[in-house]
Amino acid sequence: MSGRRSIWQRHRSKLYFSSAILATLLTTGAVSLYLIKKWLLRQQLKISEQQFVKEQIKRRFTQTQQDALYTIYELMPVLSLVLAKDLDVDEIVGELKGKKLSRHLSQRSASVKEDGEQDGLSSGMSTSLTDAQAPRASFAGQDPTAKTKAELWNELKLKSLTKLCTVIYSTSSLLLLTRLQLNILARREYIETAVKVAVDKESSQSSIAGWLANWWHAETWAAVQEDEKEPEGPELSEKAQQARRSSYINEQAFLSFSWWLLNRGWLQFKSLAENLVERHFGDLNPRDMLTVEEFGGRLSSVLHAINQELLVKTDAEQALQMILLPDPNLEQFVLQQTLDSEALKLLYEDNTVLRQLLNETTKCIESTASLIVLESLVNDAYQFAMSLIADNVSKKSKQKIDQDNSEASEPKFQMALFSITSKHCCDEMLKSGIVSMNNLFLQRLDSITELDDLSASVYSNFGF
Template sequence: MVCYYRDLCIIRDIRIVQKGRGAGRMTRKGLQKHRGKLIASSIILTTLVTTGVCTILFIKRWLYKQQLKITEQHFVKEQIKRRFHQTQQDSLYTMYELVPVLTLVLNKDLDLDQIVETLKGKKLTKKLAQGVPKDSSELDEMGSVVDQPSDSSNSGVSKSKAELWEELKVQSLVKLLTVVYATCMLLLLTRLQLNILARREYLDTAIKIAVDKEGQKGSSIIMTWLNSFWNYGSNALSVSTPPNIENSSEEEDKASSGRNGNKSKDKARYANEQAFLSLSWWLLNRGWLRFKPLVQQQVSAHFGDLSPRDMLTFEEFGGKLSKTIYNINKELFDNHSHNLLVKCFLPEPHLEQFVLQQTLDSDTLRIINEDNTMLRQLVQETFKCSESSASLIVLESLVNESFQFVMQQVEAKVTKKSKKSSQTPSNGAAEAAGEAMAAAAPKFQVALFSIGLKECCQDMLKNGLISMNNEFLQSLDSVPELDDLSASVYSNFGF
């Protein structure tokens, strides 16, 4: 019985083994039958997975590059904007430094203080002839004024009081308009010069950075590895072989010559930039004299028939001053007068050397004489900008802003002086007449306007420690058209 059961188990195991072998044969037959399909499916699946992974990596890298590009563009824009605002601020600070020079130059030719002191001297002399001053302080003041030398006393011709007031009237108007046009031209020229230099500096920096980036992109990893391997082999060989003194000295000479060449280029660039900026000396010392006769002519035409005792309202005075400025602009900004305007801004070619000799040292002049290519380019750019219609519009806007500033200052000063003079004791009839005049449009003597113009010129030409608080320069610097022109020059890389 036991043997029979054992035989049954053996037979069962044999059948199981036979069934397994049959299933294995079926599996092998199935694999052999569908082997091509399985291989193709595996290849397709692998290709799809690889393509998907590569696509995802490529998209991630592309997005990363785009993000870097956008960030870099934003940084460049912010840097350009920051440099632009800094350049305009530098222009204003430069004007603060140039105003004292303009003040000294104008005071030599248009000295209003001397006329006023001469008038005070005549007034005190008249008091002295009438009687002794009441106190010693008035006597001291009289003596200090009378003892001062004057042009009329030096020339041997003593002008009358009426002639002095007439001279003060004309000279105050001429000086005021000269200050207006000279300051506006100087601010415009300074903006043009500094923005042209800032644009060239930024463009050179951008080109240098772009060249460095292209060089970095061109060097691949394999070339870097080969170069490092080659350098390592060369260093290994150099240990076993004695150094070549001649070759090393030649390499040192080449390196030193390259450094010296870069230094000479930097010196030439700096010298040309300094020469370019020093051309503003012309406008400060000679250029304003080109339009001064035009100012004198228009002042005589519109104010020549007025005597210092004539009475004018603020509207009447402003109308005459506005007509004077309008006629000056018409003559100065006319198409046929562009040469006159350019001659005010920049010296003529045959006078450039004279200007450079007045402003530069001998070493800088020697460098300029050797290579002035950059200076010629900068002057040509400034010439094109100064004769453009945009510059004329900006200059006219600056003059109009100056007119508004002058009228506000003159009105405040004349009104203040009129109130002081009205506080003197007077009878009832005079007070009634003053109240009647105050009810209507107030009128003031032309002489009072002349004094107000003199003080207005002093405020417009503030210098020294208080030059940073010059309201006139700040009002001109805030003219929108000036910033628009500066932005156009700064961003116009086509010059």
């Protein structure tokens, strides 16, 4: 008994020390496992949050492109009305139909008159219908302002082709401008989320020691964040509302600049198209026969010449900018056309956001990427138009095509038929109203890869 007691006394200090070390190791291990587990859970949560933010960014980008297409749907009726004022092809078609109807009536009148004269010879009487129609016919024939049928067909040819080219460039430019505007506006939200992702990513790569320090000061950090929160009192809410109102007005003013393209800028497309259509189609009369390929070649030459003027010359960027956006001296005029007096007053007080947005849009328009995208849009619009025209002339001249195919030759059609189908092509491309959501032309242009690539660059590249 005394021997055991002596052993215990002899080794008591060692046993206490060993027990303390073991307890310390166990406690440290348990705490470390707990902290590591908590750290891993936190990192997993951050990764999930980052993934969610990325999905939100991607979803927001997709929604922005969809919004741009819906905006074009809403603007197409405006473009259609504007083009109809200077390029009213329907009026010419109406006059041609009137000429045709007048010819039928005069032929019928002559037939009735001939029959009446024969009856009159036998009965000694004449028809009153013939007597009533004869003065009208002679009066109509004496109208010096009436255009001949050949003049009307020639005017229809030039106007329908000019309108077709103008629609191609105006719609392509409007889609390009709308994509730039909406993606630039959406970039603000993107920057905030992108910064959040970057901060979270960097913090997730920090060491455990750094995380332990943050965890140790978690309460202090939470208190600091609470202090930094903006108070929600009435004295600040009014100021915040004023700031939001000003920002909203600046953004609406920025979007309203599409008015320039719809009301002024498109006239440059029309001017170029008129001269070039006259040059490449002026020598053709309505009865001249062309194959679809020959017609397409002439139309392609017109578009190529317009591209040379707008997209290839050394000052092409500036020329395109003047079409899409007004000169700085005319910006006030555009704003007066689109905003009310109250919005203008707020804009006069602070237009910082508007200036930033316009400057960024100008840089985007001046980039080579925008010129490439516009050229791609025009090329695709040309292919769509030619496909539609080829289908229309085929339907309207089915018998002629069958005869030509039997002779193993490419079918030819009158220039008059190409003029009419070009007019119908414009109507299809400018389809608006309830059916505009089914506009295949807009859907095709909206799906061009180059346009999506440019939108993504504007949306995500800070140094575009």
